[in-house]
Amino acid sequence: MPLLCPLSASEQAAAHLRAELERGRWIAVMPGATELAADLGVNHKTIKAALRQLEHEGLLVGQGQGRRRRIVPPSAKAVRLMRIAILDFEPIVCTEGYMVELQHQLLAAGHTVFYAEKSLMELGMNLERVRRLVKRTIADAWVICAGSREVLDWFCTQPVPAFALFGRREGLPMAAMGTDGRPAVAAATRHLIGLGHQRIVMINRRLRRLPEPGPFECAFVDELKAHDVPIGDFNLPDWEETRDGLQALLSSLFRVTPPTALIIDEAPFFIAAQQFLAARGIRVPQQVSLICTEADPAFTWCTPAISQMRWDSGPVVRRIVRWAAAVSRGRRDARQSNVPVEFVVGGTTGPAPVDSGQR
Numbered sequence: 001m002p003l004l005c006p007l008s009a010s011e012q013a014a015a016h017l018r019a020e021l022e023r024g025r026w027i028a029v030m031p032g033a034t035e036l037a038a039d040l041g042v043n044h045k046t047i048k049a050a051l052r053q054l055e056h057e058g059l060l061v062g063q064g065q066g067r068r069r070r071i072v073p074p075s076a077k078a079v080r081l082m083r084i085a086i087l088d089f090e091p092i093v094c095t096e097g098y099m100v101e102l103q104h105q106l107l108a109a110g111h112t113v114f115y116a117e118k119s120l121m122e123l124g125m126n127l128e129r130v131r132r133l134v135k136r137t138i139a140d141a142w143v144i145c146a147g148s149r150e151v152l153d154w155f156c157t158q159p160v161p162a163f164a165l166f167g168r169r170e171g172l173p174m175a176a177m178g179t180d181g182r183p184a185v186a187a188a189t190r191h192l193i194g195l196g197h198q199r200i201v202m203i204n205r206r207l208r209r210l211p212e213p214g215p216f217e218c219a220f221v222d223e224l225k226a227h228d229v230p231i232g233d234f235n236l237p238d239w240e241e242t243r244d245g246l247q248a249l250l251s252s253l254f255r256v257t258p259p260t261a262l263i264i265d266e267a268p269f270f271i272a273a274q275q276f277l278a279a280r281g282i283r284v285p286q287q288v289s290l291i292c293t294e295a296d297p298a299f300t301w302c303t304p305a306i307s308q309m310r311w312d313s314g315p316v317v318r319r320i321v322r323w324a325a326a327v328s329r330g331r332r333d334a335r336q337s338n339v340p341v342e343f344v345v346g347g348t349t350g351p352a353p354v355d356s357g358q359r
Contacts, residue, residue, distance in 0.1 A: 010049035085139035098313030196352035204265035267296035285350030304347020
């Protein structure tokens, strides 16, 4: 993912207004939206979104319909610089471009940012071990990456503010952001079915399948059902989440009646599957089509291009930074939002093989 996160029009307007407030251009109350829109040369909708953002940050206070927003004096903001702990899913997460950018922006805001001594996978997603880790960690706020429902549920009961980045966050009373991959996985599944594929397997972690499939997995199954494709455990297989476990799963899948298409969650699993297929002389996409559910920077070097799913990390980073700004001013923020995911067709998908009995 790119490290630079371009700002939207409303965020650029908010940044300009924030800077003007800090240098004291306006006193007591803010000019109206119409005046500000004309001053900045932007439309009314953009300036309203910028003003709402500044309200959320505690710089402005709305005073009702038709009344100008009150400016909060700098001395009244009571900004508290925080120690923000990141509980990552596995150690490799900290090297992701958007996580590096998140650290930079939080540090630039004056906060201290650090990773917990163990990741969720190293803790086995075990709630008791997570509890002990949190208890011995000095932190004013937590960002939890891809937490299970049980783990996120527990964080909701704690006095320390917590932000759920991905994970089973839906419906919980906590700030959260993730991706909405349902349209993308539906599009990817339709693409494969349109190419004649019937034996389509999705490989992902148990966390995403149990105790029941998540929204992403349900969208995959629903698309298969909509096209009368037979479904079963074959489509969402269980496996031991180790290197040997993945190899055992792939060996089992390709032993008798192999799949003709794989949708693989996470780039490391995708690369491991590519190696498995290459070692056995199974050609992509002539004998099996491959789709990865994330866009890894390494994929830009691949020929043919990888069929993949992409999302913009910029809104995710900015959302967490705004949440930290609100928390540092003593404001509760439990909003949840998603960024859309796009399915991008590459050269690793092709027609189902003629001898598969599917065409």
